[in-house]
Every structure is written in structure tokens, then in C-alpha cells.
Amino acid sequence: MPTIDDRREQMFPKLAPHEIDRLRRFGTVRYYHAGEALFVTGEVAPGMCVLIKGSVRVVRRDPLGHCAPIVEQGPGEFVAEVGQLSGQPAFVDVYAIDDVQALLIPPENLRALMIGEPELGERIMRALILRRVALLEAGAGGPVLIGPESSPDVVRLQGFLARNAYPHQLLDPAKDPDAAKLVQQYAPNPADLPLAVCPKGTILKNPSEAELARALGMVPIDDKSRTYDVAVVGAGPAGLSTAVYAASEGLSVVVFDARAFGGQAGASARIENYLGFPAGISGQALTGRAYVQAQKFGARMVIPAGISRLDSSESPFTLHLEDRRLVRASTVVVASGARYRRLNVPNLSNFEGRGVWYWASPIEARLCRGEEIVLVGGGNSAGQAAVFLRNFAKKIWMLVRGPSLTESMSRYLIDRIANLDNIEVLTHTEVVALYGSRAGQLERIRWRNSSTGEETEKPIRHLFLFIGAEPATAWLKDAGIALDSKNFVLTGWDAPSTIRSKSGAGRPLLLETSVGGVFAAGDVRSGSVKRVGAAIGEGAVVGAELHIALANGRVRDESERSASQDAREAASALAVQSPQ
Template structure:
């Protein structure tokens, strides 16, 4: 999903420009409002009262019956940007209100205001029950979030140089989770420089993050930032879900969409962001139905919104640390990094794989500071007009090489083997061979990285596998590693789920399950625990395959849950 919008710098006089204004802020007819009344309740506000505030949980969608509401966006530095004034017949919400997330903007009554408040659960019911009207509302909710992201004025403020490795880490985290934010360089902004002088005692404290409520964080972890931003809520620990999906890549999102749309109560947990490794792909061109290609972020974003529309609860970022398969009272128990426990009648393992770290000398010292395992527009800007090295020979490496060739001066593509035909799709090989600034280095490997004392990558050492003693040096500030991934299954230790030699989850007949019933192809050795996508042994490791398995497992979930609910004879 994309939409063009422009906005000036964060000052009190700037306002947004919406080229798709009619779709972003439609006006409802009196008849449409009448159809919506059964989903909401009247709410009145006096002049100056807040309907919702940035950083606080939103109550749902407001339909303005009379009066006007001023919508503004603010950041942690006190900058307030007018967004729009909305009046009778218009509705106030963006995509986060499908699940009652914290508000990203402020809304204040201008004069006396009468509204109809539709809470999140009733809003989701409205979207399903009133299909035509729901389509218009859903489109508007998505476009509003897109405009807030592209406006570049609200949300947390990241203070520091764009070249900081941790700046790219935090930017990626916020961007992958669809959170508006913007960057200010203290070298060009006095207020930012003053904050650095006050809060950053050393380089390790940078970047600073100033949240909309004024909280200042020193080079936070993703979890710390998420908690400060209200991204992680306190979900009811006494709730019993029909299914908990661990992982929100293509397979997990597909499971969430199909399971929730068929009436199952679904919780989705992911340690970092929705989309998985596919979400970091610059362009996917071989997925059915997208002849011109689609970015992984756009594809995952649509699925993420779709899952919320059907009522799936998205718990991101929440890392799962263990699974208790003792099945007390007919439920599995997931323990999370934040100390909470979640219970579900069934589990879908969709945790995918973690980026593999090759044996390269000094690699750890430069991860996130010039060594990258993905290639997004953020990294593309960092390596503009520079030479870069990319290691890998699969489709992900090919997509990244083509993407980076549009930014970098030259891309050295380092491949351990003697060709690409066995590991990469033909269309990518053709595109790479046609790119004048991609140089293929077959039968080669990177052996070491070097840099400055402040942690900046400066050099990459490589050699031919046929001449291991002849080591060459390239002046490189950005190294991209796409050398495969290992299954993220550590959290399954001790629960009885069978893994293969590579650590992938074994399913179906190979799981050696013997419980007097046929074993569904995607069920593991523990009844009620299923596995889909890259984490599953024997999966095809493609976006299309992952989505197909995510849809397929829902039939097995229905069968298992139906059997589990039958009374014992």
C-alpha cells in the first residue's frame, strides 16, 4: 500500500496535503450514519475537550454528528502539526483503532461536538456486516496511517546522525511496524544538539529517542522503545484463545487471516515485526497476482491489516520464551519475555528462521554498524554512491543485489559456488547479469571485516576458495549477508515437539505420532501443535508456499478443536 503526501518541517504552521483526499476523508451520508448507529453509542464533548490523545489507547472510531474536531500530530519536542479539521458526516480513526492501539494523533473539540463512538470490536463487526461501507472505511483507515508515516513530522523523534548503526536499527524497527517517526541530526538542529549535550554522556547513548509524551530514551532496545510507545499492551492473561500463532511472517499472517475470518479466536505473537524475512524484501516478483511485483513490506502490511479486520489480536513485539505442552485443562501455555503467559487450545509454530551468521573474523563488532542482514530503503540511503559487498547466492540475495544496484556505485556479489543457476530464479539472474554495476565473484568468500575504533566498518577482506592464502582487501562501509537462516525453534525445547537434524519442525507422518488417529500433514509430534512456513522441515521456503501452508493449516485446526471439544465416552 502506498500513497503520496507532502508535509513541511515540524512547526506549528505546517499542515498536510492529501492528494487522495476524497478516499482518505470521505463524508458519510445520513443514511449511512443511520446504518452505523446500531454499532455505536452517543458521546458529547465540550469545546476544547480531547476525544483522544497521542500515546493513549484510542477508544475506537468517532462519527461526527455535529460540530468540528481538530486533528493534530505532535512529537516529543513539542512541535504540533495541524493534520485536518473534520466535521459532520466524517469519522475519526486510523488503522490502529481496529484493535484499540494507542492514538497517533490528538483530537480536540472545536465548539460543542456530538459524536457516535464505535468501539474496536464493534468497528470490526461493522466492517464485516456492512461490506460496501466497510470497504470505504477500511481504505480510509489504511490511507490515514500511510499519510501519517509519510508526513514525517510526528511520532518518536530519533536524534543522532543517520550514519549511526543503531539509528538504522531503530528506524527499521519502527518502519517495519508501521510507526510514524522522524530523524533529526544534532549537527543541523540546535534543540537536538542541546538534548544530546544534556542526555548523551557518550557515543553509546546515541541515538536518543524522544517519545511523544516527552520521555527520553538512550539508545533503547526494540522492546524498551515498544513499551515506551505503548505498542505492547497488557493482554488479559485469563483469556483462552482457540489458536496462538507464534510468528507473523507470511505463513503466520495467512493463518491469522483465515482462522480469524472463520470465527476462531486468534492471538499472533512476534518478537520483532510483522512480515518476517519476506517483510524486508525490496521486491517480490514471483508471487501470484502481482505481475509488476510488490515489496515485502506492502504485502505483509496488507495481511497484517486484514488479520486485525477479522479480529486477530496482534501482540508485537512480544518474544515467546517457552511452550508448555502438558496441556493442563485442555490448554497450552506460552511464556513470554515480558513475563506474561498466554493460553490457547492449539498452537501454530510459524516462527520462521533467524539470519545465519557466517564465520567471519570480527563480524560481531560491526553488526548494525555496517554489517546488515537485510536491505531496505534505509540501508539503500546509507550506501548511496558507495561500493558495497553482498554475500549470498539465493533469491533473497538476488533481490537485494538488484535493489542495492539502484543506490550503490558498485555491488560486489560474492558467491561461494561457481554459478547461480541452482539456487536463484532465472529472472533474477538475467537482471543481475544486465546490471552494469553488479560484479559477480564466484568461488569466493569474505574472511574478515575491519573498521575504526568507534565501530564503523571500513574494510572487507576476501579470498578465492581456490587460492586461500591470497587475501584481497576492499574499502567497504556496508556489507550485506544473505547466506541462509537457521530455524527459530529454541523456544520449543522441552515440550516434546520433534525436530530434524537441522532443527526444523517435523510434521505429518514423519513426526512418528501414534495417537490412534490420522496425522494431518502440518501437525507435529504433539497433538494440537502445528507448524507452517520456513520453520517446518521440508517446506519449500517461498512466500507463496508459506501463505499456502498458513491457509491449509486452518482446516486441521478446526478438526483438532472439534475433536478436543467432544465429550469423553
């Protein structure tokens, strides 16, 4: 892995005078006296400062008051990291060493620069991303979490910050005297741990993710009167793709995600089947790039912010945020994904991507060649996976909670499985415990027969789960959007609706729902294939269809609205087949 020093040149490039001249139209010249602050940790940074004269010192300062110099920069260099694209708080202090003349480029102009000056923009963007990576590696500038390393709440908050690429540090009071002092002062009761000490000095006791995000200024407060062209719900691959395509084509876009960017893909340690990455790419790296890319084009990211309700009774639509704020948009894209149903085993997430798999492609199959594996599920997807995996695995223990496969699996699969001697079906059986190595690899699985109570433990390194997927559509409950019998969103020809537009009535567009102007993309869509590539492709299609909807003014009128109230029943009658 390249070290910070290896990356130094790309991280701190020097712009030539003629390059600075090209940037002048994006900013205004500002003067700072020696000792004056350009950036203050935790305060919203004014934008990117390109140094014309004088030099600055960049210092990391944690909320406990520890400071360490990072770098000194002089003429031709610039001060910023990726957060300045979207007006985020600074992660460092920056002071003028002597009198400084700088070109200050505010966030909106920095985004315009990336597009208007693509060559320079590419160099600057690379530097901004590398700087964030370095801040993440150093844990500089963000909050300090104080609590025992293994505490589930520490793991929860660390996971939240890491998934959002937010720099932070963890101090264990058992090892760090400063942390121990703070615990004595603020959290004598262990239930108050972990403490989150924020850059501006706020100390939170065992906060929720939303409380921490608010204290850090992660969730921007918007102009309430604004109506966006597009509101995207979900920042997984489908939502991010929609945001990139829509924003790059000039639409005003706001994206909400309840937890973090990346969605399910963010949980994938290595995606090997996404086009263009022959060595594979981690889901967080792939979606992290898309997250920055969407912001470059001006998409507004509001994360974490869950949407609790969509009001589609009037145009523009109104989205209700969980924190009770309201946001209006002319069109809405449902990209809230689906969650694979997970087993109720406490440490399951520790092994996801390290032995616990939710599908069976040749990649996973290769990993379990010649080994015994456990496959949980009694539906057709479980049956198909078992038939496929038996070509690779030495033996498949197929665990089914019910009394047999007959209620849930097609006859042909049941017969095929019965004829395969390396698949053993265990009915009335459930996984009860998972054990792993120090490196986090799944190593042993224990299961129980619920009829006899007998427990079995085996040294097995791969567990395949095919126990269904649940779409994240509860927030659409009152929106009149037609769903299939498993609550996935119906679109296009499957949607029982006629859309009325200024240009006349017609069928919904390919990825439009039964409500005109509301689209769906990715795993949340009925009939979707549950792949990163497909979700991204659907985002691109929606990006194009949004233009048609906005141009046509596609809205529901009263007669159409009552039609879509009946849509749910109609949809059930259609008995649309969804992947389980």
C-alpha cells in the same frame, strides 16, 4: 507517487446521513463541549468517532511540544486511523471546535463494522490505512529519536519502528537546537544516545526495542485468565495467513512476533513472484496489508514479544514470553520461520535486496545478465544455483570456505561445475568486505584466501549467498516436538507420532506436529519450499486443520507424551532432507 493531496478524498471521505444511520448499531452517541479533547496523542484512543454535529481540529503534536494543524473535519466525516482497530494509542490530538455530537465506535465494534458493512467498511478501511501512511510520511505522533543519523543505534531503532509501521521522527542534535538542548540535559555521555522521547513525555536513553515498545504502549497487556483458541508464534507470511484464516472463521487468535510483522518477507524490497501482483509488491506492503486484515478479523497482535518456551505438558498449552508473561491457548501454530544464514560482514544488511541475494530465481538471474557475480557456498543449493546462473552471468566466482567441494556437494554437480568455463571455484576463500554506492547498491566485493592471506577486490554488483538456513526453533527445545536433523519441525506423515483425540487415535494432520494441537507452517517446517506463496498457502491449510483439532480435542496423553520424548532421536534416524 500520489501526494497526500491526491489522496485527500479517499483519506477523508464524507458519509451520507443514511450511511451514518447504518453505523449507529455499532456505536453510542457522545457529546463533547467546544475545546474538549476527543483524542490525545499517546493516550489509547476510544475508537472511531463519526461526526454527526459540530466540527473538530486534528493536530499533530510532537513530544518536544511542536504542534501543527492537520485537518478540520465536520459532519459526516470520521476521526480514526488504523490503530483504532486494535485499541492503540492515538498519534494526533483531536479537539472539538464547537459543541460536537459524535457516534463513538469502540475498537471491537469497528472490526465488526468492517465485516458487517463490507461496502462502507472498505471505504473506511482505505481511509484508515491512508491516514497511517500519511502519519508515517510526516513522522507524526510517535516518538522522536535524537541522535546522529548514521549511528548504528539510531539505525537500529529507526528500523524497528519503520518495520512496525510506527510513525516517528529523527532529529540530529548537530542540526536541531531543541534536540541539542535535550542531549545536553539528558545525555551528556554519548553512550546514552540516541534518546527516544515518547509522546507521553518519557525519555529513554539508548533503549532496547522492547523498552521502547513498552514505553509506547505497543504491546497490549492482556487478561491473564484468557485461553485463546489459537496462539500463533511468528507474524511472517505463514503466521499472518494463519491469523487471517483462523480469525475470519471465528476463532480467537493471538499472534506473537519477536521483532515486527512481515518476517523475512518484510525485508524484501520487491516480491515479483507472488500471485496477483504483476508489477511486484514490497514485502512490507504485502505483509502490512495482511497485518491490518488479521486485526480486522479480531486477531490480537502482540509485537514485539518473543516466545522463549512452549509448555505442552498440559492442555491448554502455555506460552512463555521473553518478558516472563504467560499466555494460554488450546492450539499453537509454529510459524517462527527460518533465517538464511548470513555472512559475518558488518554492513551486509545494507545491501540485502540491493545486490545481496539469498536465492536464484529468473528474477535475480535477469538482474545479473552479462555481469560478473560472486556466489558463496559449497552445498548442493549453491551448486544448483551456480549451474542455473551461469546461463545469465558473464562469470561466477564461487567462493568456498573449505578446501574443496567434495565434502559438501553431490558428485554430479561438482562434475558439471568443472565443465563450465564461466564458473571459477575459489576454495579457502571468504568475503571480507562489501562496498556500495550512495544509493545503497552493492558495487564492490573484497575476498580473502585464508591459506595465503591474499585479498582481491572486484567491481561486482551481485552477491549470492547459499550458506544454509537456520530454523527458529530454539524456543521449542522442551516442548517434545519432533524436529528433523537440521532442527526444522516435522509435520504430518514425517512426524513420528500418534495423536490421540476424543474421536480416537490417528496420524497427525498434514501440518500437525508430533504434539497433537501444535501445528507448523512456512519456512520453519521440514521440507518447506521457502517461498512467500507457500508460507501463505500453508497458513490457509493450518487454518482449516485448527478447526478439526479444536473439534476433536486433539491432545497428547501420557503414553503419547513419552513417545514424543523419543521423537527427536526417531527424527534423526529418519534423516529427513531439509533445504540448506
